[in-house]
Amino acid sequence: MGYDCPMARWILHVDMDAFFASVEQLDRPELRGRPVIVGGLGPRGVVSTASYEARAFGVHSAMPTAKARKLCPHGAFLAPRFARYEEAAAATRAILSAFSPVVEPLSLDEAFVDLTGTERLHGPVERTAQEIHRRIRTETGLPCSVGLAPNKLLAKLASEAAKPGGVHIVHEEDVDGFLSPMPVRRLWGVGPQTARKLAERGVHTVSDLRGVDASLLHSWFGPTAGAQLWRMARGLDESPVHSVRDAKSISQEVTYPEDLYREEDIARELRQLAMAVATRLAAEALLATTVRIKIRWADFTTRTRQVRLPEPTDHPVLIADEAVALLRRGEVQAEVGVRLLGVGLAGLIAATFRPEHLFVPSQLGAALHQVRTRHGAQSLSLGFPGEGHPRREVGILDPDAKDGVNGEMDDRSRGRGGRGGVGQRDRAVRLPDPDHGVPSGQGLVLLPARG
DNA sequence: TCTGGGGTCCTAGGACCC
DNA sequence: TCTGGGGTCCTAGGACCC
Known part of the structure; x- marks a missing residue:
């Protein structure tokens, strides 16, 4: 050896x-x-x-x-x-x-x-x-x-x-005979841009690439990519097979069938996405320290904005609020229209231990998760007070409630036979008067499934 | 025929600290 | 008062992969 x-x-x-x-x-x-x-x-x-x-x-x-x-x-x-x-x-x-x-x-x-x-x-x-x-x-x-x-x-x-x-x-x-005639485009990491740059310099095949000096590749593509190309041209690759790889980020995005123009709609959709991605985060027993949004305008220009949180969280309301704050941080050019929205979470850490003050948010997340588990993922969607859906409200989750779960059904829902099924008797806690506004970040409006 | 959704990794610039 | 570099963190964007 x-x-x-x-x-x-x-x-x-x-x-x-x-x-x-x-x-x-x-x-x-x-x-x-x-x-x-x-x-x-x-x-x-x-x-x-x-x-x-x-x-x-x-x-x-x-x-x-x-x-x-x-x-x-x-x-x-x-x-x-x-x-x-x-x-x-x-x-x-x-x-x-x-x-x-x-x-x-x-x-x-x-x-x-x-x-x-x-x-x-x-x-x-x-x-x-x-x-x-x-x-x-x-x-x-x-x-x-x-x-x-x-x-x-x-x-x-x-x-x-x-x-x-x-x-x-x-x-x-x-190796030589296998690799040499291949177009460089086939190599891992050589996409359209890199292939174009190489072609402009007369490099088309792996054999061509092997003829290029390491220092030249360095000057064309920088130290990392340059060295990588030099090694790949020779069939060299020491990277190990990783049987376990922790996720670095999770995200959820949607391209809408029709562009969105109203800021109210954009904010609502962002919150939906934030809720969905936060639910996945909690299901994986993770906390996130970075919240990211992605906006693709109708002209296909794409922008991302991100913010680092003071502490890790899986709190759907906090995450949703940060997403909307990011949206409002820049100008919303309503005339162009929004084609795609996304919410991403990064800086992920295991939620094995969390500081005491994080318990309440996590209970809220657990409560939402529980309701959805019991009644199906589509049984509830999430809105926020004062965003134009009063007729469909069935309850408000109060993150300050000791029990975590709460939200007895309001009279309207109960009157219709309790189809919402939000307030499980054994977990029911006082429901704030739905007509009283709840400050953003302090409450969630639960919406029964559409249709 | 206008171009999805889930990711990873790298670069570059500015802030900030020493 | 003017002048350094280096290191680290954060953000934005882009290339790439399936």
């Missing part, structure tokens, strides 16, 4: 073929052999995944669904069913875990597996790659491609070379 001779690794990359579309074809046999397009079906939707049959018509992911419909009018256009895809992804991960403890999911449909040192248990890695491929096919019923190589960079490129439905193995001695 010399210092200059690190142990050779074997990294496997699995990539499910046309994942969402394949799951739909698996579940609905009548779709097999037909073009299937999974994506947003609204006026501003884009394609998530196109089956290979649909790709033959020129349909591909990230394409506006409207265009896909023109190219492939007889295709089956389906909205994504993420819960189902998550289930299929879990089944795949379980198979991978049978071969190595070191599995790194990259997304629902991709994962790295470190097979280094598994030979004694599972035999030669080449055979293991074939076996993994076979088991995923037969046990999930879904097609996939598998790449096996000495590092992550090459493994990912290998699975791409294996598509569709194959296994491709790159041995150390094959």
